[in-house]
Amino acid sequence: MRLQNVNWILTATMPKSRSVSRNKKMSTLTVSAPARLNLARRMSRLGTETAFEVLVRARALEKQGKHIVHLEIGEPDFDTPKNIVEAAVDALHMGYTHYGPSAGLPDLREAIAEDVSKSRGVKFTSDEVVVVPGGKPIIFFTMLALVEEGDEVIYPNPGFPIYESMINFLGAKAVPIPLREERDFRLDVNELADLITDRTKLIIINSPQNPTGGVLTRNDIYDIATVIGDRDIMVLSDEIYCRLLFEGEPFSISAVDGFKDRTIILDGFSKTYAMTGWRMGYGVMRSDLATHIARLMTNSNSCTASFTQIAGIEAIRGEQTATEHMRLEFQRRRDVMVNGLNQIKGFSCRLPKGAFYTFPNITQTGWPSKKLADAILDEAGVAALSGTAFGAFGEGYLRFSVANSIENINTALDRIDQWTKKNL
Numbered sequence: 001m002r003l004q005n006v007n008w009i010l011t012a013t014m015p016k017s018r019s020v021s022r023n024k025k026m027s028t029l030t031v032s033a034p035a036r037l038n039l040a041r042r043m044s045r046l047g048t049e050t051a052f053e054v055l056v057r058a059r060a061l062e063k064q065g066k067h068i069v070h071l072e073i074g075e076p077d078f079d080t081p082k083n084i085v086e087a088a089v090d091a092l093h094m095g096y097t098h099y100g101p102s103a104g105l106p107d108l109r110e111a112i113a114e115d116v117s118k119s120r121g122v123k124f125t126s127d128e129v130v131v132v133p134g135g136k137p138i139i140f141f142t143m144l145a146l147v148e149e150g151d152e153v154i155y156p157n158p159g160f161p162i163y164e165s166m167i168n169f170l171g172a173k174a175v176p177i178p179l180r181e182e183r184d185f186r187l188d189v190n191e192l193a194d195l196i197t198d199r200t201k202l203i204i205i206n207s208p209q210n211p212t213g214g215v216l217t218r219n220d221i222y223d224i225a226t227v228i229g230d231r232d233i234m235v236l237s238d239e240i241y242c243r244l245l246f247e248g249e250p251f252s253i254s255a256v257d258g259f260k261d262r263t264i265i266l267d268g269f270s271k272t273y274a275m276t277g278w279r280m281g282y283g284v285m286r287s288d289l290a291t292h293i294a295r296l297m298t299n300s301n302s303c304t305a306s307f308t309q310i311a312g313i314e315a316i317r318g319e320q321t322a323t324e325h326m327r328l329e330f331q332r333r334r335d336v337m338v339n340g341l342n343q344i345k346g347f348s349c350r351l352p353k354g355a356f357y358t359f360p361n362i363t364q365t366g367w368p369s370k371k372l373a374d375a376i377l378d379e380a381g382v383a384a385l386s387g388t389a390f391g392a393f394g395e396g397y398l399r400f401s402v403a404n405s406i407e408n409i410n411t412a413l414d415r416i417d418q419w420t421k422k423n424l
């Protein structure tokens with residue numbers, strides 16, 4: 001009998017009468033062994049984002065009384081601009097505390113469509129927009145909607161670790177395209193051409209890029225589009241850092257002739273408006289795909305929180321000076337960080353063109369990335385990420401976020417310098 005199989009035992013005699021209620025029967029049972037957790041096999045293929053693990057380790061060291069400079073996590077250290085916070089508070093008072101449509105509130109979808117049309121130079125309508133809790137769900141939902149087991153997905157490596165995690169989770173084949181320092185971490189289009197096969201379903205590009213700060217040029221993007229040609233391959237264009245660009249103009253592959261229908265733009269509020277904890281992002285895509293992504297929302301989250309969406313309208317339509325201030329401040333910190341890293345023995349660092357990360361080459365230290373990141377955290381009190389947290393091609397690098405004050409960045413640089421002088 002099944003009960004025996006799972007090791008249930010009866011501690012009292014079972015009631016004889018069938019008329020005894022089911023609840024009473026249950027109350028006489030105790031369990032002698034913990035239930036075995038039989039996870040679905042796919043869970044073993046799910047990756048993670050090391051930044052959160054390093055943050056936990058750093059916090060544990062702080063609890064022991066150590067002082068840590070946090071350069072591991074990818075979130076702006078600025079407060080969400082006041083006008084946005086006030087719009088959310090007002091929305092709560094106005095009763096935006098209920099479910100809304102799965103694809104997002106119509107007014108926010110309209111505001112996003114207008115904003116993205118202007119910034120990308122392509123006309124989008126609100127039925128091509130789906131609002132989701134953060135940028136991340138667009139990665140997951142796009143792949144759930146498009147990628148079958150055995151399909152191939154090409155993604156940048158080093159790159160945001162969730163791409164590879166999701167591809168593997170879905171049983172698809174993860175095909176990394178290496179990003180190399182000598183190309184300023186822009187993918188090589190000839191290499192991309194060699195990786196495309198009949199099974200390629202999706203290509204992920206990310207510019208400005210996490211973790212390298214690399215930015216694809218307009219020519220790169222035209223070359224990528226040319227290589228894809230008229231094949232039935234979709235492009236997930238992760239543009240979440242598009243407002244954090246230090247040189248030139250952003251350019252989206254959706255603006256290339258024939259690519260509006262092939263592109264899913266991922267963008268959101270987390271980085272541009274310092275709203276990481278609000279959980280609000282969006283995808284912009286052809287409306288027939290948007291319908292399916294909205295259905296995934298119905299099945300998972302129902303909708304993004306309504307009052308945060310009202311604040312999202314204010315973020316897009318309101319004053320933009322705070323965003324520009326953050327961009328300039330990140331640029332200033334990047335310059336301090338890169339300059340400082342280049343003075344440290346064994347480190348060399350290119351100037352990132354966007355986002356808020358630096359990605360120094362540490363091969364001359366002779367240390368593997370993970371070991372060096374661990375030692376710098378434990379012994380120098382600086383939390384950074386190993387390049388390998390972003391894939392195998394991240395070996396030989398560390399990632400330092402510059403989402404911290406210049407004062408703290410200088411402290412971190414000093415500490416790493418002292419540490420290398422002692423240990424290398």
Ligand SMILES: Cc1ncc(COP(=O)(O)O)c(C=O)c1O
Pocket residue numbers: 074133134135136137160206209210238240268269270271276280281
């Ligand atoms: C490249 C990239 N895409 C997407 C995301 C996800 O953003 P969100 O926090 O809005 O989910 C991040 C966050 O770090 C990122 O770096």
